[in-house]
Amino acid sequence: MARPAPDAPRPTAAAVLDEAARSLTPDTDANRLVSRIEAGAAPRAVFATFALEQHHVISADRLSFQHLARRADGDPPVADFFDLLAQGEALAMKQLAGLADACELTERQIAEYQPRPGCQAYPSYAARLALGGEPSDVAIALTANFAAWGGYCAVVEAAMRDHYAFPEEACQFFGFFAGPAPAVDEKARQAVQHGLDTGQARPATAHRYGRLLQAYELMFWNCVAE
Numbered sequence: 437m438a439r440p441a442p443d444a445p446r447p448t449a450a451a452v453l454d455e456a457a458r459s460l461t462p463d464t465d466a467n468r469l470v471s472r473i474e475a476g477a478a479p480r481a482v483f484a485t486f487a488l489e490q491h492h493v494i495s496a497d498r499l500s501f502q503h504l505a506r507r508a509d510g511d512p513p514v515a516d517f518f519d520l521l522a523q524g525e526a527l528a529m530k531q532l533a534g535l536a537d538a539c540e541l542t543e544r545q546i547a548e549y550q551p552r553p554g555c556q557a558y559p560s561y562a563a564r565l566a567l568g569g570e571p572s573d574v575a576i577a578l579t580a581n582f583a584a585w586g587g588y589c590a591v592v593e594a595a596m597r598d599h600y601a602f603p604e605e606a607c608q609f610f611g612f613f614a615g616p617a618p619a620v621d622e623k624a625r626q627a628v629q630h631g632l633d634t635g636q637a638r639p640a641t642a643h644r645y646g647r648l649l650q651a652y653e654l655m656f657w658n659c660v661a662e
Contacts (some may be wrong), residue, residue, distance in 0.1 A: 448628035452639050454487035456580040460646045469661035470588045476599030479579050483600070484539035484569065485660050489555040490532055490545055493656070495500075496559035498525035500566035508571040511634070517575055517627035520620060531612045534605035554659030558652035565645055572631025579624045581649045582617075588657065590614035 465471065471633065472478040505518035518587040563572045593610035631637030 447632060447639070447647075449627075449632060450578060452628055452632065452637070452642075453579050453624060455640070456576050456643060456646055457583045457648045459643065460580045460584075460650050461583055462634045462650050462654055467657050469657040472661065473595045474591050474601075476595065480600060481605075482660055483535065483602075485539060486538055486539060487536045488549045489544060489551055489656070489660060491536075492530075492531050492556060494525050494532065496556075496560055498505065498522050498529075500559070500562045501525065503550075503566040504571050504574060507566075509525060509548070511571070511630055511636070512573065513623075513626040513630040516622040517620075518571065520623050521608060523579070524620070528591075528612060531609040532646050533560045535608075538602055538606035552659050552662075554658045554662075558570050558639045558649065558656050561648055561652050569645060570631070570636055570638065570641070572628055572637040573639075573642040573645060575624055575627045576637065577626075577641060577646035577649050579621075580646045581653055582613075582620070584650060584653060586613050586617075 454475060469478060469482065471483070501518045501522040505515045506520060508514035508518060564576075565577070569577075589610040589612075593607050595612050596610065597606050
């Protein structure tokens with residue numbers, strides 16, 4: 437009599453997150469704006485547009501993360517992850533003020549600005565995931581996207597000093613996302629491990645979410661460049 441095949445080992449959260457980040461990494465030349473900023477070839481005006489658009493993105497994403505935290509109320513590790521992300525968006529909004537000031541944007545300009553549809557596709561999709569996506573799957577997708585976002589911010593932060601002579605206060609927004617975030621990484625692992633242990637996480641679905649998030653991320657940057 438043949439012996440039954442041993443059960444396949446369960447994937448760990450670290451392995452699932454590493455695989456998502458690897459497989460969802462955008463092509464290096466897909467972000468046209470960051471490559472131009474890195475070379476000092478983008479007009480300085482793109483930073484004002486970036487600040488105006490991000491004002492709307494951050495506000496929307498914070499609401500999405502708060503909603504995901506409420507939906508995951510019965511799964512504390514997952515709720516804690518989204519609570520931390522919502523707190524991070526509040527901090528990011530404060531950091532964004534330094535960039536807006538350096539671009540000489542007034543409160544009236546910020547309030548009356550009409551955002552570009554292509555720039556707001558990302559937060560719109562994030563809101564859709566907040567309404568109907570399995571929170572642990574959304575955690576996988578977002579964490580993969582954060583890896584790409586952080587890399588872009590690191591390049592822009594360096595270029596702002598090397599090519600655009602922005603003051604330190606203007607660079608802090610990008611530095612906030614470019615630096616390591618061990619607390620976020622740990623909360624992400626805990627959230628995803630909980631999802632795997634409870635059978636709620638479905639990495640294949642998370643990759644579908646992540647692929648679209650990465651596409652909308654690129655759309656944001658390239659739309660700012662237009």
